[in-house]
Amino acid sequence: MDKIKVAVIGPGNIGSDLMYKIFRSRNLEMAMMAGIVESEGIKRARSLGIPVTTEGIACVVRQKDIKIVFDATSAAAHANTNSGLLKEAGKIAIDLTPAAVGPYCVPSVNLEQLKHETNINMVTCGGQATIPIVHAVASTAGVAYAEIIAAISSKSAGPGTRANMDEFTETTKKAIETVGGADEGKAIIVLNPAVPPIMMTDTIMMRVKDTSVTIDKIRQSIYDMVEKMKQYVPGYQLLVPPIQQGDKVTVVVQIEGQGDFLPKYSGNLDIINAAAIAAAEKIAGDMLMKGGG
Amino acid sequence: MEQQIQIVDTTLRDGSHAVRHSFTEEQVSAIAAGLDRCHVPLIELSHGDGLGGSSYTYGFSKRDEFLLLKAAAKQIKNGKLTVLLLPGIGTIEDLKKAHDCGAKAVRVATHVTEADVSAQHIEAARKLGMMTVGFLMMTHMAEPEVIAEEAKKMESYGAEYINLADSAGFLLPEDVAARVKAVKEAVSIPVGFHAHNNLNLAIANSLAAVEAGASYIDATLRGLGAGAGNTQIEVLAGVLKRKGINTGLDFYGLMDLAERSVEPLMQRPQTVDNGSLMLGYAGVYSSFLLHVYDAAKKYDLDPRDIMIELGKRRMVGGQEDMILSVAYQLKQQAG
Numbered sequence: 001m002d003k004i005k006v007a008v009i010g011p012g013n014i015g016s017d018l019m020y021k022i023f024r025s026r027n028l029e030m031a032m033m034a035g036i037v038e039s040e041g042i043k044r045a046r047s048l049g050i051p052v053t054t055e056g057i058a059c060v061v062r063q064k065d066i067k068i069v070f071d072a073t074s075a076a077a078h079a080n081t082n083s084g085l086l087k088e089a090g091k092i093a094i095d096l097t098p099a100a101v102g103p104y105c106v107p108s109v110n111l112e113q114l115k116h117e118t119n120i121n122m123v124t125c126g127g128q129a130t131i132p133i134v135h136a137v138a139s140t141a142g143v144a145y146a147e148i149i150a151a152i153s154s155k156s157a158g159p160g161t162r163a164n165m166d167e168f169t170e171t172t173k174k175a176i177e178t179v180g181g182a183d184e185g186k187a188i189i190v191l192n193p194a195v196p197p198i199m200m201t202d203t204i205m206m207r208v209k210d211t212s213v214t215i216d217k218i219r220q221s222i223y224d225m226v227e228k229m230k231q232y233v234p235g236y237q238l239l240v241p242p243i244q245q246g247d248k249v250t251v252v253v254q255i256e257g258q259g260d261f262l263p264k265y266s267g268n269l270d271i272i273n274a275a276a277i278a279a280a281e282k283i284a285g286d287m288l289m290k291g292g293g
Numbered sequence: 294m295e296q297q298i299q300i301v302d303t304t305l306r307d308g309s310h311a312v313r314h315s316f317t318e319e320q321v322s323a324i325a326a327g328l329d330r331c332h333v334p335l336i337e338l339s340h341g342d343g344l345g346g347s348s349y350t351y352g353f354s355k356r357d358e359f360l361l362l363k364a365a366a367k368q369i370k371n372g373k374l375t376v377l378l379l380p381g382i383g384t385i386e387d388l389k390k391a392h393d394c395g396a397k398a399v400r401v402a403t404h405v406t407e408a409d410v411s412a413q414h415i416e417a418a419r420k421l422g423m424m425t426v427g428f429l430m431m432t433h434m435a436e437p438e439v440i441a442e443e444a445k446k447m448e449s450y451g452a453e454y455i456n457l458a459d460s461a462g463f464l465l466p467e468d469v470a471a472r473v474k475a476v477k478e479a480v481s482i483p484v485g486f487h488a489h490n491n492l493n494l495a496i497a498n499s500l501a502a503v504e505a506g507a508s509y510i511d512a513t514l515r516g517l518g519a520g521a522g523n524t525q526i527e528v529l530a531g532v533l534k535r536k537g538i539n540t541g542l543d544f545y546g547l548m549d550l551a552e553r554s555v556e557p558l559m560q561r562p563q564t565v566d567n568g569s570l571m572l573g574y575a576g577v578y579s580s581f582l583l584h585v586y587d588a589a590k591k592y593d594l595d596p597r598d599i600m601i602e603l604g605k606r607r608m609v610g611g612q613e614d615m616i617l618s619v620a621y622q623l624k625q626q627a628g
Contacts, residue, residue, distance in 0.1 A: 147349050149614040154407060162409045165380040186348055189381040193406045193434075194607040203614035205349040240621045245591075248349065252618050 004284035005031035007060045009082065010072035011041025011052075013158055013262055014096055017269060018070050019045060020260035021277045027284045028068070028277070034060050057082050061089035067287060068092045068280050074160060075099040075167065083119055092283055093119040094276050098167040104175045107278040108132045108228045115282055123179070125268035126150030126187060127172045128275045129202045129236070133251050134180030136225035140218050142209030146182035148172065151190045153197030156266035165189060182206070200255045200267035201239060208247050215244045222251060232278040233271050234258060298503060298533060298540050301456075301485065301511045302328050302526055304555065305338035305365065306377050308517030310580050312560055314340055314347065315355040318364040320558060324514070326368035327550035331543040333526075335398055335424075335509075337375040338365050341519065341580060342611065343402065344376055344383035344391055350614050351382075351580070359394050366395025373397040373424060380410045382611060385417045392421050400456060401447075402428035404609045405435045408443035415450040426485070427452030430610045433463040433576055437475035444476045444484075454483040454509055459498060460580075460610055462491030462520055462573040466501035473505035485509030488524045490516055491573025493565055495524040496532060503538065514551040517559065520579030521569035527551050571597045575604030584613050588620035598623060 006028050008015045015033065022030040033045035036056045046052045053059035060069055069091050071078050078099040086093045095102060102119030105111060109132055114120050122128065130148040137143050150172075161168065169187045176185030192198050208218070219242045229236040235256030243250045255267030262269050305321055321338060328336050340346030340358050347354040354361075366374050375398040376391045388399060399418045401411045411427060418425040427447025432440055444455040457472055464472075469486065476484050486502035488495040488511070499510050512529045516522035527547040533540050565573075568582050577600050585603075589596040602619050 149350055149612075151612055151615070159409075162407075163413060165410050166384040166386075166413065169381065169384055170386075188348070188350065188611070190609065190611040191381070191404065191407050191410065192607070192609050192612065193404065194609075198606075201615070201618070203350070203618070205614075240618050243617070243621070250617060252614075 003029035006068040007032035008070045009034045011035040015072040017261040095121045106131045109135045123175045125272045127175045128271045131180040136221040138181030140221045141213035143182040145207040147186040149188045152268045154193040197265040233274045301335040302333045303337040304513040310341035310519035325365035331546040339376045343379040344387040362394035398424035400426040400428040405429045408446040412450045419451040428456040430460045441475045441479035448480045456485035458487035461576045462489030463576040469498045469501045470505040477506045483508045487511035489579045490521040499524045514555040521565040522563040571600040578610045592620045592624040
């Protein structure tokens with residue numbers, strides 16, 4: 001079967017993990033790994049037989065056959081340089097930085113509406129884990145306020161996350177509102193240095209609007225969403241099933257990573273990458289159906 | 294040379310936990326004005342978990358903290374109105390708002406091993422012209438040498454002193470001394486200490502910190518604070534006076550203020566109850582206390598069992614959401 005050629009810019013932890021996920025994809029082909037220096041990530045890709053460049057995006061945009069580009073660099077690089085160059089070159093950008101040049105994408109919630117966009121943003125790891133639950137409740141009983149706490153292991157928080165804690169809280173908050181459907185959102189992130197590292201764990205607390213909707217109906221909607229999540233994030237599970245206290249519904253989820261490149265406790269990195277791959281596969285699938293590959 | 298100690302009052306911040314974040318404009322006005330009259334140099338006010346802490350997880354503030362800051366700012370003539378900021382909970386936008394409301398100093402707090410998440414916030418605070426403090430929490434969870442390295446990071450971002458917090462009230466006096474000494478040797482800025490009284494050691498530990506070279510000590514009126522509370526400021530003022538250390542504080546004034554303005558609003562006596570003792574014994578973040586009591590009640594469990602499990606799982610400050618998860622799991626196990 002034909003595959004759509006894709007490139008990854010930024011051969012760090014995220015970029016390398018993406019590469020392994022692309023190897024497993026049924027309709028994506030890993031056609032280039034791009035960096036700006038001869039890094040470990042570049043060497044790794046080369047040793048696996050993948051074309052590499054240290055010219056960065058400049059080399060990627062010259063490759064006519066590459067249709068989709070994952071950007072795992074930084075928010076500044078994506079916003080100031082990469083997004084413009086990719087658009088000019090007619091390539092679809094899947095943005096894993098918090099730049100949010102394009103609309104937020106949480107595949108289990110809004111991928112269908114975004115499949116014609118040329119630049120989509122993958123929000124944050126915490127957003128990918130929690131927004132589906134907010135949406136599941138918002139679509140049944142309405143959500144006036146949703147608050148999420150993402151606890152991740154210190155070892156899985158790279159220098160980019162650490163230098164930009166506010167980008168996480170602010171981006172996640174906005175997406176809880178715009179994609180999740182809560183009137184008001186709040187996001188908190190906590191790093192835990194425990195050894196062995198903790199699995200990514202997220203608590204989602206929501207104030208529902210329509211208290212006449214039964215908890216059983218809300219639960220069913222959440223269970224259905226968890227099943228949808230498992231299709232692209234196999235390690236996604238409910239740690240504490242929905243608890244109701246008055247108009248407040250609490251859900252705790254845990255994400256075990258697939259261990260592609262990053263260890264299994266890095267569920268935070270796994271879920272944002274899995275979401276990016278799910279989005280790219282949808283777009284690639286449509287391209288192949290149209291014979292555009 | 295006579296040793297000078299600066300006392301930082303955090304009644305209106307750590308004390309906020311003990312009143313479930315219910316402070317009103319009238320209450321903070323009276324307390325801030327009184328502290329200022331007693332020559333307290335730094336007066337900290339924000340949600341107990343720092344700016345932006347008002348939430349399901351940490352408890353909603355009865356009154357918006359920015360309104361409280363404005364009310365306190367009006368009363369403070371000599372001291373510095375100070376806020377706490379935990380990166381991951383509060384943001385630089387919150388800090389700017391607090392600054393607009395009259396905050397002149399900020400303490401940027403991270404878990405003891407995670408100092409690098411504070412770089413962005415410390416730099417932003419310095420740009421705003423605020424006095425900026427690097428604040429390491431849960432210092433019982435790391436060895437002195439590790440803490441020294443983290444303190445150096447905060448110094449490099451622009452922190453003007455390093456505050457070491459025994460957030461679980463777990464440390465013994467010799468542990469406090471070792472930590473203060475290690476940090477003092479590693480950095481060229483002053484060092485401070487923040488105690489919790491869960492093992493009844495707040496005053497002893499504060500003294501150990503002073504003897505080891507700390508020059509800032511946190512305290513609260515009547516010891517109002519998370520868990521068994523903090524170092525009691527009026528007691529500390531008396532003890533340091535006896536020791537011949539100059540704090541510049543009005544000893545009688547603080548006693549009167551504690552009696553008139555804080556005692557009437559206390560929701561429970563600030564003693565070492567069984568839950569608080571377990572926090573200190575198991576090394577659990579003091580702010581967890583009232584949330585643990587709530588979860589124990591909901592699931593009909595012994596709060597001590599929840600504390601031990603939280604300690605075992607090495608939960609850090611800010612993970613109050615996990616109390617419910619742990620209680621739920623303990624209940625399932627119990628059948």
